[in-house]
Structures are given as structure tokens and as C-alpha cells.
Amino acid sequence: MLSEGKVLFSKDDNCYLYDLKITDNFYLFLDEKNDTVLRIYEQDNILQTSISSCRSSEKDKLWKPLFTKEIHAETEDIAYLVDNNTYYKAITLDANNSNMKINTIKPLKQRNMFSRDFNITTKETFGIPISRDTKCPFYFFNPDSGYYWVDPSPALEKKMPNDVFSYTNTICLNESQNTIVSAYRFTNHVSFYGLDGTLKTTVKFGETPVIPITTSDPNKIDIRNTSKCFTYICGTAKYVYCLYEGSSDFTNQSKIVVFQWDGKHINTWQADRNLQAIAVDKNDKYILAISRNKNDGQDIIRYYLSVH
Structure with missing residues (x-):
């Protein structure tokens, strides 16, 4: 089970993490609403921002x-991101x-494929197009071979309406497990694939x-009235959350559904409020979450985890 959530700090409506x-x-934390696009806090001193970065197009x-x-x-203390759909x-x-240093690892060379949920491996870029025009849950891309679009589960496809937005999803990848996981927003299903696009x-x-x-x-x-299922995904070496x-x-109140990378359901935890996004420490000891609060701002909450 989850511990009772502890609010570490809050942000007002001048920010949107x-x-x-x-x-x-x-x-x-990444901030959509403020010119301070990146905010970083030391774990043992969370009452003030330790490092920040203002929005800039400089390299x-x-x-x-x-x-x-x-x-x-x-x-250890390295985080990875894609900036402006262009640079890893x-x-x-x-x-x-x-101190903080931002280094460009490589350009993605994806031309005009604007995407989200990027997962980068040693060989390919995996992602979901922002403008969805296919049932395919994700693609992977290599500058030499181009794009490969992965088919949805045939069993799931039989149940779903024809609207491609039925397949709206979020993905997370573990290269050492040869697995990428697709969790769907408008249906309570989760698909596990090999990195070659083969459905497991x-x-x-x-x-x-x-x-x-x-x-x-x-x-x-009917997007407005359809139940929302899986809205966010993250993972560690052992589990996908x-x-x-x-x-x-x-x-x-949100639930956190935990799977092994082979698709085995391990646990389900009930949170004490609605959550927008989560991260888990690499040792699977606690969850950090972003949640709306009653003052039109956001709370940052920590939950400690029981043994899986």
C-alpha cells in the first residue's frame, strides 16, 4: 500500500508543472506556464529552488x-530529455x-514528426505523434531506415471504435528488458511489445x-464523457508504473497500477487524491507526484511504497 501522501511544497497558478x-x-520539474522552464530541488533542501533554467533557444x-x-x-544525477522535438x-x-550542465547528445533528425513520450535507445527513437492519424500506438525511427509503425493488439482492435483517438496512449521503454509498454487512455488495457514492434x-x-x-x-x-483510464506512465529497472x-x-482518487516488464500485474495502490504525473526513485522506495490543489495551484507529494 501507499503511505499517506506528504505535501513537500506547493506552486501557485503562476506555474504549471x-x-x-x-x-x-x-x-x-518542467514548467509550461513560466519562463523558468526547468526547476531543480535538492532532495535534502526542498524549500527553495536549487537550480533553474529560463526558456531559451540557445543550444x-x-x-x-x-x-x-x-x-x-x-x-546517478543525470536526466534526459528531448528539446523542441529536435535535440536529445x-x-x-x-x-x-x-551546478548543472546541459549537453546535446544528438539531433533526432525526425524532420516534421512532432511527437511526445519520447523513448531513446542506442539504435532508435520511439515516440507517439502529437497529431494522431493512425491506430498505431507508437513508431520507432532510425535515420538510416526511416519510420516503422507498430500495429495495435488485434484483440484490442476488435473491441475499439474506428476513431484513431480511441488508441490515445502513453509509452515507457526498458532496453535491457527488450520491452516497451503502451498504456491506453480510453480503455483499461496495457500492451507489452518487444523493441522490434512484436506484440508480447x-x-x-x-x-x-x-x-x-x-x-x-x-x-x-465522445472524449468528454468517456472514462479516462491510463493517463501517465513511468518505470524503473524492475517495474512499470x-x-x-x-x-x-x-x-x-488516482490508482497506481504496477507491472513487471513481462506484463505480470504486481500491485495496485490507491492514492488519496487525483494525480497528474508521477516519478519513482530507481530503488522503488517512493513515488513523487504532481497534483492539483484547491487554490488553482499544484502540490508536490511524496508517497512511500510498501514491498511489491
């Missing part, structure tokens, strides 16, 4: 960053002097299948 990462000594700065979701079990970058932190298994969370509601047009889903909503309007 949309993603987070945990390293050995720091918490990192060693950040413009429109997204943390990548692939697993880096061996890293590393943020290297020094716990001794609170699809599992259903809960007893009753959740299928998107359609409008008067049976080929269009899926944030589950369960309501149509984001009013439920």
Missing part, C-alpha cells in the same frame, strides 16, 4: 523540453556544488472492459 524526474540527489539551454521515458538504471539532451547535476501480450486492468463511448457518429468517440484515473472528469 507538467512533468518530473527523480535522480539520486535531485527532483526536476545549451531549453526551449520546449519533454523528459524522455526510457529507463536509465545506472545513472542530458542534464548533468553535481550534488557537491549544485495485452492485459486488462479490472474485471470489466472499458471501451470508449461514441457520439451519434459511431466512428467518433501506470497512473489510472477511472472517471470521465478527473475527479477520482
Whole structure:
């Protein structure tokens, strides 16, 4: 079970934190609303920002960053992101002097494929296109061979409406496990693939299948009134953590559904409030979460985990 959530700090409505990462000594947050696009806190001194970065298009700065979701079990105080859909970058932190260095690892060379949920491996870039026009849950890309679009689970495809937005999802990759996981927003299913795009298994969370509601047009889903299922995903070397909503309007207390990388369901935890995004430390000891608060701002909450 989860411990009772402890609010570490709060932000008012001048900020909108949309993603987070945990390293050995720091918490990192990305801010969509403020010119301070990156905020970093020392874990043993969370009452004030230790390091920050203002939005800039300079090479060693950040413009429109997204943390990548692939697993880096061996890293200590390094976080990885894709900036402006163009560059794969590393943020290297020094716990001794609170210094930060942003280095460009490589350009992605994806031309105009604007994407989210980037997962970068030694060979390919995995992602989800922002403008969805296919049922494919994700693609992988190599500059030499181009794009490969991965098919959805045939069993899931039989249940879903034809609207491609039925397949809205979020992904997380573990290269050492040869697995990428796709958790779906409008259905309570999670698919596990090999890195070559081969489907390994699809599992259903809960007893009753959740299928998107359609409008008067049976080929269009009613996004507003359809239950939201998996809204966020992250992982560690051992487990993949899926944030589950369960309501149509984001009013439920969130659940955190835990799987092994082979698709075995390990645990389900009930949070004490609705959560927007989560990160887990690499030793699977605690969860850090972003949650809306009653003052139109956001709280940063820590939950300690029981043994899986």
C-alpha cells in the first residue's frame, strides 16, 4: 500500500508543472506556464529552488523540453530529455556544488514528426505523434531506415471504435528488458511489445472492459464523457508504473497500477487524491507526484511504497 501522501511544497497558478524526474540527489520539474522552464530541488533542501533554467533557444539551454521515458538504471544525477522535438539532451547535476550542465547528445533528425513520450535507445527513437492519424500506438525511427509503425493488439482492435483517438496512449521503454509498454487512455488495457514492434501480450486492468463511448457518429468517440483510464506512465529497472484515473472528469482518487516488464500485474495502490504525473526513485522506495490543489495551484507529494 501507499503511505499517506506528504505535501513537500506547493506552486501557485503562476506555474504549471507538467512533468518530473527523480535522480539520486535531485527532483526536476518542467514548467509550461513560466519562463523558468526547468526547476531543480535538492532532495535534502526542498524549500527553495536549487537550480533553474529560463526558456531559451540557445543550444545549451531549453526551449520546449519533454523528459524522455526510457529507463536509465545506472545513472546517478543525470536526466534526459528531448528539446523542441529536435535535440536529445542530458542534464548533468553535481550534488557537491549544485551546478548543472546541459549537453546535446544528438539531433533526432525526425524532420516534421512532432511527437511526445519520447523513448531513446542506442539504435532508435520511439515516440507517439502529437497529431494522431493512425491506430498505431507508437513508431520507432532510425535515420538510416526511416519510420516503422507498430500495429495495435488485434484483440484490442476488435473491441475499439474506428476513431484513431480511441488508441490515445502513453509509452515507457526498458532496453535491457527488450520491452516497451503502451498504456491506453480510453480503455483499461496495457500492451507489452518487444523493441522490434512484436506484440508480447495485452492485459486488462479490472474485471470489466472499458471501451470508449461514441457520439451519434459511431466512428467518433465522445472524449468528454468517456472514462479516462491510463493517463501517465513511468518505470524503473524492475517495474512499470501506470497512473489510472477511472472517471470521465478527473475527479477520482488516482490508482497506481504496477507491472513487471513481462506484463505480470504486481500491485495496485490507491492514492488519496487525483494525480497528474508521477516519478519513482530507481530503488522503488517512493513515488513523487504532481497534483492539483484547491487554490488553482499544484502540490508536490511524496508517497512511500510498501514491498511489491
